[in-house]
Amino acid sequence: MDRxxxxxxQFFAVNHMSEEKARAQAMKFRDxxxxxxxxxxxxxxxxxxxxCTTHDRISEVCDHIRxxxxxxxxxxxxxxxxxxHKYANAVSQIGVVGTLKKFAPGSMLxxxxxxxxxxxxxxxxxLMRLLVDAEMKMFHGxxxxxxxxxxxxxxxxxxLGMKEFxxxxxxxxxEKYNAEAGxxxxxxxxxxxxxxxxGIENPIICSxxxxxxxxMCGGIETYEKIIREKKFRPIAMSVLASGAISPxxxxxxxCGLKNIESxxxxxxxxxxxxxxxxxxxxxxxx
Amino acid sequence: xxxxxxxxxxxxxxxxxxxxxxxxxxxxxxxxxxxxxxLMLGAIxxxxxxxxxxxxxAMIDQSHPDxxxxxxxxxxxxxxxxxxxxxxxxxxxxxxxxxxxxDGRELVELAVRHDLVNQVGYHNRFIGVFxxxxxxxxxxxxxxxxxxxxxAYGQVVVKEKAAxxxxxxxxxxxxxxxxxxxVIDLMNYFVGPPDQVAGTVLKKIYSKDVDDAVYSxxxxxxxxxxQLSVNWSDExxxxxxxxxxxxxxxxxIIADRQECKVYLNxxxxxxxxxxxxxxFYTTGLTEPVWFYLRxxxxxxxxxxxxxxxxxxxxDNINSFASALHTDIVIDLLQKDSVREK
Numbered sequence: 098m099d100r101x102x103x104x105x106x107q108f109f110a111v112n113h114m115s116e117e118k119a120r121a122q123a124m125k126f127r128d129x130x131x132x133x134x135x136x137x138x139x140x141x142x143x144x145x146x147x148x149c150t151t152h153d154r155i156s157e158v159c160d161h162i163r164x165x166x167x168x169x170x171x172x173x174x175x176x177x178x179x180x181x182h183k184y185a186n187a188v189s190q191i192g193v194v195g196t197l198k199k200f201a202p203g204s205m206l207x208x209x210x211x212x213x214x215x216x217x218x219x220x221x222x223x224l225m226r227l228l229v230d231a232e233m234k235m236f237h238g239x240x241x242x243x244x245x246x247x248x249x250x251x252x253x254x255x256x257l258g259m260k261e262f263x264x265x266x267x268x269x270x271x272e273k274y275n276a277e278a279g280x281x282x283x284x285x286x287x288x289x290x291x292x293x294x295x296g297i298e299n300p301i302i303c304s305x306x307x308x309x310x311x312x313m314c315g316g317i318e319t320y321e322k323i324i325r326e327k328k329f330r331p332i333a334m335s336v337l338a339s340g341a342i343s344p345x346x347x348x349x350x351x352c353g354l355k356n357i358e359s360x361x362x363x364x365x366x367x368x369x370x371x372x373x374x375x376x377x378x379x380x381x382x383x
Numbered sequence: 384x385x386x387x388x389x390x391x392x393x394x395x396x397x398x399x400x401x402x403x404x405x406x407x408x409x410x411x412x413x414x415x416x417x418x419x420x421x422l423m424l425g426a427i428x429x430x431x432x433x434x435x436x437x438x439x440x441a442m443i444d445q446s447h448p449d450x451x452x453x454x455x456x457x458x459x460x461x462x463x464x465x466x467x468x469x470x471x472x473x474x475x476x477x478x479x480x481x482x483x484x485x486d487g488r489e490l491v492e493l494a495v496r497h498d499l500v501n502q503v504g505y506h507n508r509f510i511g512v513f514x515x516x517x518x519x520x521x522x523x524x525x526x527x528x529x530x531x532x533x534x535a536y537g538q539v540v541v542k543e544k545a546a547x548x549x550x551x552x553x554x555x556x557x558x559x560x561x562x563x564x565x566v567i568d569l570m571n572y573f574v575g576p577p578d579q580v581a582g583t584v585l586k587k588i589y590s591k592d593v594d595d596a597v598y599s600x601x602x603x604x605x606x607x608x609x610q611l612s613v614n615w616s617d618e619x620x621x622x623x624x625x626x627x628x629x630x631x632x633x634x635x636i637i638a639d640r641q642e643c644k645v646y647l648n649x650x651x652x653x654x655x656x657x658x659x660x661x662x663f664y665t666t667g668l669t670e671p672v673w674f675y676l677r678x679x680x681x682x683x684x685x686x687x688x689x690x691x692x693x694x695x696x697x698d699n700i701n702s703f704a705s706a707l708h709t710d711i712v713i714d715l716l717q718k719d720s721v722r723e724k
Contacts, residue, residue, distance in 0.1 A: 185396070188396045193399065193420070252403070256407040258406060259430040312679075313671075341664060
């Protein structure tokens with residue numbers, strides 16, 4: 098994985114600190130062209146991996162990438178699935194089963210879950226594979242060497258103790274997409290334990306890593322110890338804690354944790370992207 | 384101390400989320416779940432290894448939980464709660480509490496009689512920013528409060544179509560019972576319940592049977608007033624956004640999930656705030672939780688419920704009595720909207 102990954106929160110009105118800022122971002126990026134312009138800036142500054150949620154609008158970005166192969170020769174996307182609010186809003190409206198029916202392709206759900214079928218024969222893992230494939234459709238022809246499970250799903254499965262899905266997700270990603278599975282979580286120490294139990298070796302785990310311990314469940318000291326001692330490939334996100342920490346201070350902390358493999362950040366202007374890139378490069382090599 | 388034995392009835396969006404949070408709690412043994420969906424029970428039974436029931440009575444009688452989380456459609460809250468409390472089971476019930484006030488009153492009384500912990504899932508009261516807002520109001524930081532604006536917007540129903548119990552009024556569906564209940568409860572938390580309501584509009588936008596928006600004016604005994612503006616059919620909001628603006632004679636507070644903005648007419652030395660704007664963010668106001676799923680508040684409210692059981696506390700936050708006040712305001716709004724027509 099590259100040292101720096103470019104995130105997408107800024108494009109989809111996600112700001113953990115301010116709803117006002119989130120709305121301003123939504124207006125700024127109402128055209129997909131505006132998103133592509135920022136991706137171009139990042140790409141030209143050498144940031145060639147875009148880690149993004151499987152939001153409907155990303156399919157337009159993918160169309161653009163495919164249409165200009167020369168321009169984006171080294172471009173990679175790390176998809177993060179699913180786009181949770183798409184499902185969450187559907188669940189509120191039509192229920193959990195209704196949502197699965199809506200998003201599972203074709204008549205699969207009907208075929209696998211016909212009334213009266215014994216629970217043991219119900220193929221939930223097969224259903225998960227189909228949902229993954231549905232989310233992956235928009236990325237055909239694009240280099241997606243790591244494919245992530247979003248934290249809402251990772252942590253739901255983690256809480257429920259449904260470990261088999263982690264193993265099944267990882268092997269499906271490997272077999273069908275020749276890619277590696279990644280897991281986004283707010284509960285990194287707990288998740289790493291479970292992934293080790295599942296026999297997933299050297300897993301890629303993306304979690305909050307920031308100086309103030311914001312949304313680092315299990316505590317900042319535990320995170321630091323695990324990053325220091327355990328074998329896995331940590332990606333740090335939310336390093337600025339949505340702006341609660343200044344960039345210099347934030348990146349000095351994260352770059353000081355030597356085993357962090359990659360840092361994901363999002364920004365909207367050339368100035369901010371360049372500043373962050375320069376800081377990470379400088380602190381990584383110092 | 385022994386592990387607390389918990390059961391969950393209803394595995395919809397909230398029930399499933401509670402299931403993961405409770406199952407991850409170090410002091411809790413999730414002994415059973417109950418739902419009517421074979422698909423859902425099939426998945427839980429097969430992959431989570433939790434005992435499953437399709438009848439809550441059988442679940443209670445056979446698995447003997449110490450406490451129960453009820454996350455079924457609101458119309459069944461009273462019946463299930465009654466059955467559980469008669470068997471001395473502590474209860475956490477999803478919001479809104481009860482659709483009929485007489486049921487709510489009876490449950491409040493039953494909880495007292497059986498000496499049980501009783502909590503309703505108004506998770507906003509566990510959000511750091513709102514807790515800080517409450518603390519500042521109690522300190523009188525903005526002086527006498529004279530007006531409040533409570534708002535929530537989101538995009539639950541943005542197309543015309545018939546659907547689940549949330550689109551059925553008799554089941555407790557609609558924006559009033561869902562989004563607006565949260566805002567009303569939050570306003571009650573900050574300034575207490577209103578005395579009367581006026582000019583209530585329960586507006587259908589896309590739904591056929593239920594309201595998609597709620598607009599009203601709330602009036603309080605001491606001359607305070609409030610406006611309620613809630614709409615779950617507003618596509619410009621990515622997810623539910625709740626905001627409260629509280630105006631006092633010495634300043635005002637604007638609070639949402641992420642930030643608390645306090646404007647003061649003059650410096651306040653005690654709170655170390657300046658005249659003009661003072662900003663506080665969730666990053667500095669949120670207590671860490673042991674397991675995070677969708678927001679610290681969801682974990683915090685469950686942890687609080689479990690602690691109340693362990694410590695034998697009955698004066699709890701979001702008690703049945705407190706949630707009944709919210710039900711009463713909902714009832715006032717419904718009656719007023721009919722009058723307004």
